[in-house]
Amino acid sequence: MTAATSSNTAAADWRFRRQRWLSEVFDQPASVRGVAVLRIVLGPSVIWHLRPFLADALGGVTYHDRFQQPWWSWFPNAPAGLYVALLWIGVAAAVLMTVGLWSRTATWAAFAVVAYNLFLSQTHFHHNRAFLVILLAGVALCDNGRSLSLDALRRPPSDDRALVWPMWLLRFEAAAVYFASGFSKLIDSDWVSGRVLHDRAVRYQNEVRDALGDALADPVLEVVTARAFHWVLSPAAVATELFIAFGLWFRRTRLAAVWVAVAFHVGIEVSAHVQVFSVIAIGALAMWAVPSTRDRTLVTPSRWVGWLDWMARFDTTVVPGASWCMVDRDGTVLEGREARRFVRTRLPATFPFSRFWRYR
Amino acid sequence: MANGYRDSHNYFAFQPFNESSTYAVELVRVLDDGQRVPVANGRWEGYDWNELIDWGPLRSPWHQRHAFSGVDAVLDFLDNALNWVADNTPGDTETLYFEATVTYYRNARGPYVTVIRSHERDLGDP
Numbered sequence: 392m393t394a395a396t397s398s399n400t401a402a403a404d405w406r407f408r409r410q411r412w413l414s415e416v417f418d419q420p421a422s423v424r425g426v427a428v429l430r431i432v433l434g435p436s437v438i439w440h441l442r443p444f445l446a447d448a449l450g451g452v453t454y455h456d457r458f459q460q461p462w463w464s465w466f467p468n469a470p471a472g473l474y475v476a477l478l479w480i481g482v483a484a485a486v487l488m489t490v491g492l493w494s495r496t497a498t499w500a501a502f503a504v505v506a507y508n509l510f511l512s513q514t515h516f517h518h519n520r521a522f523l524v525i526l527l528a529g530v531a532l533c534d535n536g537r538s539l540s541l542d543a544l545r546r547p548p549s550d551d552r553a554l555v556w557p558m559w560l561l562r563f564e565a566a567a568v569y570f571a572s573g574f575s576k577l578i579d580s581d582w583v584s585g586r587v588l589h590d591r592a593v594r595y596q597n598e599v600r601d602a603l604g605d606a607l608a609d610p611v612l613e614v615v616t617a618r619a620f621h622w623v624l625s626p627a628a629v630a631t632e633l634f635i636a637f638g639l640w641f642r643r644t645r646l647a648a649v650w651v652a653v654a655f656h657v658g659i660e661v662s663a664h665v666q667v668f669s670v671i672a673i674g675a676l677a678m679w680a681v682p683s684t685r686d687r688t689l690v691t692p693s694r695w696v697g698w699l700d701w702m703a704r705f706d707t708t709v710v711p712g713a714s715w716c717m718v719d720r721d722g723t724v725l726e727g728r729e730a731r732r733f734v735r736t737r738l739p740a741t742f743p744f745s746r747f748w749r750y751r
Numbered sequence: 752m753a754n755g756y757r758d759s760h761n762y763f764a765f766q767p768f769n770e771s772s773t774y775a776v777e778l779v780r781v782l783d784d785g786q787r788v789p790v791a792n793g794r795w796e797g798y799d800w801n802e803l804i805d806w807g808p809l810r811s812p813w814h815q816r817h818a819f820s821g822v823d824a825v826l827d828f829l830d831n832a833l834n835w836v837a838d839n840t841p842g843d844t845e846t847l848y849f850e851a852t853v854t855y856y857r858n859a860r861g862p863y864v865t866v867i868r869s870h871e872r873d874l875g876d877p
Contacts, residue, residue: 452805456805457803457804457805457806458803458804458805458806458809458831458832458835458836459835460828460831460832460835513760513762513828514806514808514828516760516762518765518766518767521762521763521765522765567752567765568765571752571755571764571765571766572765572766572767575755575756575761575764575765575766575769576766576769579769581770581858582769586771586858586859587768587769587770587771587858588768588771590771590858590859591768591771594771594773594817663768665767
């Protein structure tokens with residue numbers, strides 16, 4: 392084969408792959424189960440996000456009564472009564488999102504309320520709120536009520552498939568968030584050298600002492616306030632975010648990236664107050680599941696698989712006394728302990744404790 | 752996201768925990784006759800800074816505070832907050848403008864000092 396022929400073949404192969412990917416993104420319906428899982432996570436998150444605004448409103452205080460910094464002079468300001476009503480509409484929409492009643496309309500309503508509240512004043516801005524608005528928009532763009540919803544119970548659809556280009560938008564957005572956070576720190580010499588985190592650790596050591604008590608806090612603080620510790624921790628944090636940003640895109644690294652992301656968000660939640668960010672970011676990881684359902688067959692003696700298979704990875708048959716047997720998408724058959732271990736890697740609740748690296 | 756590299760607030764740029772900077776404010780009222788009156792604990796003429804502002808990052812700024820989203824963002828918020836207070840304290844008939852002397856540490860380097868003033872208020876005819 393000549394070099395020119397090889398080059399032509401590679402170009403044709405690349406064109407074919409690109410066309411197949413574009414078709415997969417824009418034309419082919421696929422399961423919206425992951426989007427539905429995210430919708431269910433976002434519902435309570437919207438309520439949790441609106442909670443402080445509602446608490447103030449119940450005390451007779453709205454954004455009109457405190458310092459505000461408008462984004463744009465033309466942006467409409469709701470009178471206090473209408474503003475409070477909008478907050479409650481947001482809560483109602485979030486409840487409907489969670490149970491999946493009028494799912495798509497409810498998601499749009501929740502998006503409208505959260506976005507309106509965010510853009511009333513720059514003092515309402517937090518990164519987690521911006522991420523929440525973007526996720527709500529993405530979920531609303533998708534026909535998310537076809538699965539895990541009262542809508543699907545009331546009027547069962549033929550299947551749980553719909554166009555999933557919004558899911559790809561959400562994947563891009565989620566990866567971009569990790570990349571933006573990691574890259575901005577990578578090019579900041581104060582951050583990557585550990586200066587920023589060390590200074591915070593030193594400044595907030597009293598909170599650690601209050602939380603843990605002197606006996607436990609002393610050895611912990613000896614480590615976390617040491618300058619050398621942050622020479623390692625800060626580059627590791629940057630590498631973690633960049634690994635998640637890129638690792639999510641590739642099949643061979645995806646499960647590892649999801650595991651690292653879960654651990655990363657749990658770590659942040661323990662050490663900092665980030666409002667709804669940890670919950671919605673972990674929920675958004677559902678976007679990275681392959682958008683097809685029940686395409687592995689499983690025979691199992693256990694009922695717990697059915698209860699924990701939130702992403703509908705398995706077409707499960709429970710046979711009391713049977714041994715485990717799982718047939719993968721490519722026809723690979725796993726039996727006994729191997730099948731059980733594989734199943735654990737595909738159930739969200741058991742995934743963090745599974746041997747996911749053996750079954751990519 | 753690219754805009755976040757030139758925007759002091761990093762809006763929508765997803766750059767959390769970007770600085771460990773701190774700041775503290777010495778707030779004074781400058782009266783029509785030029786007299787400078789310190790605003791002790793944020794209280795003056797029946798007003799309370801914390802009640803007026805009622806926003807965590809600018810609460811009790813006379814104590815050393817963490818600079819939410821970085822020093823540049825806090826200085827911008829503080830500038831707007833001084834103007835907002837000047838516009839929303841009609842019972843204060845003495846203050847011509849507010850002045851905040853901000854002492855800050857950027858990622859533990861400093862101190863640096865800068866002065867921010869509100870716009871002048873219309874006190875009416877004497």
